[in-house]
Amino acid sequence: MAIERQVTEGEEAVSPFAQLFSLPGLDVFNIVTFGFKTEGNPSTIVEGLKNTLINHPRFSSILVTGHGEHKGKAKWTPTKVKVEEHVIVPDIDLINKNPDEFLEDYISRVAFSPMDMSRPLWEFHLLKLKTSHAEYVIVARFHHSLGDGMSLMSLLLACTRKTCDPEALPTFVAPKKRKAKNVCFSLFAWLWFIVIIMFHTCVEVIKSMVFIFGVRDISAHIIAMPGATLSTNKFIHQIISLNDVKTVKNAMNMTVNDVLLGMVQAGLSQYLNQRFDHETISKSRKIRGVVFFNLRPNKNIEDLANMMAKGSKCRWGNSIGYVLFPLETKSYDDVFEYVRQSKTIMDRKKHSLEPLFSNGLLKLTLKVFGFKGLRTLVRKLFGSTKMTFSNVVGPAEEISFFGHQISYIAANTIGTRYLYSKLCGQTYNQHRS
Numbered sequence: 216m217a218i219e220r221q222v223t224e225g226e227e228a229v230s231p232f233a234q235l236f237s238l239p240g241l242d243v244f245n246i247v248t249f250g251f252k253t254e255g256n257p258s259t260i261v262e263g264l265k266n267t268l269i270n271h272p273r274f275s276s277i278l279v280t281g282h283g284e285h286k287g288k289a290k291w292t293p294t295k296v297k298v299e300e301h302v303i304v305p306d307i308d309l310i311n312k313n314p315d316e317f318l319e320d321y322i323s324r325v326a327f328s329p330m331d332m333s334r335p336l337w338e339f340h341l342l343k344l345k346t347s348h349a350e351y352v353i354v355a356r357f358h359h360s361l362g363d364g365m366s367l368m369s370l371l372l373a374c375t376r377k378t379c380d381p382e383a384l385p386t387f388v389a390p391k392k393r394k395a396k397n398v399c400f401s402l403f404a405w406l407w408f409i410v411i412i413m414f415h416t417c418v419e420v421i422k423s424m425v426f427i428f429g430v431r432d433i434s435a436h437i438i439a440m441p442g443a444t445l446s447t448n449k450f451i452h453q454i455i456s457l458n459d460v461k462t463v464k465n466a467m468n469m470t471v472n473d474v475l476l477g478m479v480q481a482g483l484s485q486y487l488n489q490r491f492d493h494e495t496i497s498k499s500r501k502i503r504g505v506v507f508f509n510l511r512p513n514k515n516i517e518d519l520a521n522m523m524a525k526g527s528k529c530r531w532g533n534s535i536g537y538v539l540f541p542l543e544t545k546s547y548d549d550v551f552e553y554v555r556q557s558k559t560i561m562d563r564k565k566h567s568l569e570p571l572f573s574n575g576l577l578k579l580t581l582k583v584f585g586f587k588g589l590r591t592l593v594r595k596l597f598g599s600t601k602m603t604f605s606n607v608v609g610p611a612e613e614i615s616f617f618g619h620q621i622s623y624i625a626a627n628t629i630g631t632r633y634l635y636s637k638l639c640g641q642t643y644n645q646h647r648s
Contacts, residue, residue: 241590244628247357248624249623254343264339277294278332279291302339337355339353364626365534376615378612457471477553477557
């Protein structure tokens with residue numbers, strides 16, 4: 216079950232995005248929670264990690280950031296890894312405590328605690344904890360410099376096997392292939408598609424630039440009243456039926472993400488209208504969120520071996536862009552209106568090059584102004600938006616992690632204090648976390 220190394224030994228350069236995620240004050244972490252149907256065996260899990268995870272060069276290297284005491288060129292330096300030092304098995308006391316609330320508090324403490332940068336940037340917390348959805352829980356924390364959601368989920372899923380076939384890797388739903396059309400019609404459709412792309416790109420990029428550099432956020436007052444004390448951020452985990460979401464999706468001819476964005480907007484609108492008066496809400500129509508896009512040519516999660524193979528179209532690391540998404544605060548009698556609006560907006564975003572532009576903007580800022588300018592841009596962006604959205608597809612069938620059958624997978628990201636609220640989706644076995 217061991218995963219072979221795909222690169223040669225030695226130091227490696229650090230990508231610009233990996234350096235961004237490790238800037239002082241901007242450390243970003245990926246948190247993945249696994250729920251299991253049976254009680255876990257720590258020794259089995261540790262042995263499994265020894266034969267899989269640490270064979271990946273990123274998980275057996277130390278990140279030298281080039282900041283502070285290690286000024287110079289940022290690089291990944293290989294080191295010997297003792298897996299036991301990265302696996303934590305805490306003593307759990309549940310006296311007068313709800314297991315689900317305990318798990319939320321524990322994940323929050325882990326997420327916001329500092330990580331030791333003098334060793335490989337990952338850790339697993341094994342919790343002997345029975346919750347509403349699991350008999351045993353693992354909380355994994357990874358520094359975002361190791362890779363984005365696609366890369367990390369590919370690595371983790373390369374460590375799993377189908378429950379029905381212990382020797383087989385998980386499979387994913389293949390994208391539907393488009394039927395061949397008439398050549399003349401295809402040529403016309405292609406030219407029209409280029410026009411649509413150019414138009415929406417110009418409009419969306421101009422709106423994005425105006426927002427980032429010219430418009431002062433007018434909705435900041437809804438976060439807290441002057442002098443209010445902000446409570447500690449907390450991770451909230453909710454499982455919903457993917458089949459229910461697909462029912463709406465199929466009935467309204469849209470995507471799963473369109474439905475989920477509409478659900479979030481409906482909930483946000485209801486919350487704001489209950490908490491604030493109409494005048495306050497009418498002044499807060501310009502609330503915006505950020506939706507992250509995967510920029511890889513191949514949009515499917517691939518097995519780790521394929522991702523790391525020479526010549527693969529899908530590469531390891533951070534390959535992401537973002538778009539600005541206006542959040543609706545107006546109250547509608549028809550709840551499906553939020554879903555329709557989400558689809559309309561996201562169709563424009565998908566038919567533009569805004570995700571590529573945002574990725575290029577970050578790289579250009581880094582090249583021209585250095586990390587100081589990049590940090591200012593990131594703080595400006597996330598300081599003026601209120602919610603971020605991310606999504607990673609998972610396997611369609613039940614899988615096991617080193618012999619432990621998985622009940623659910625929940626992924627999230629946390630980092631800069633300017634990231635007010637982050638919503639991440641993870642599909643698994645017809646459910647969504």
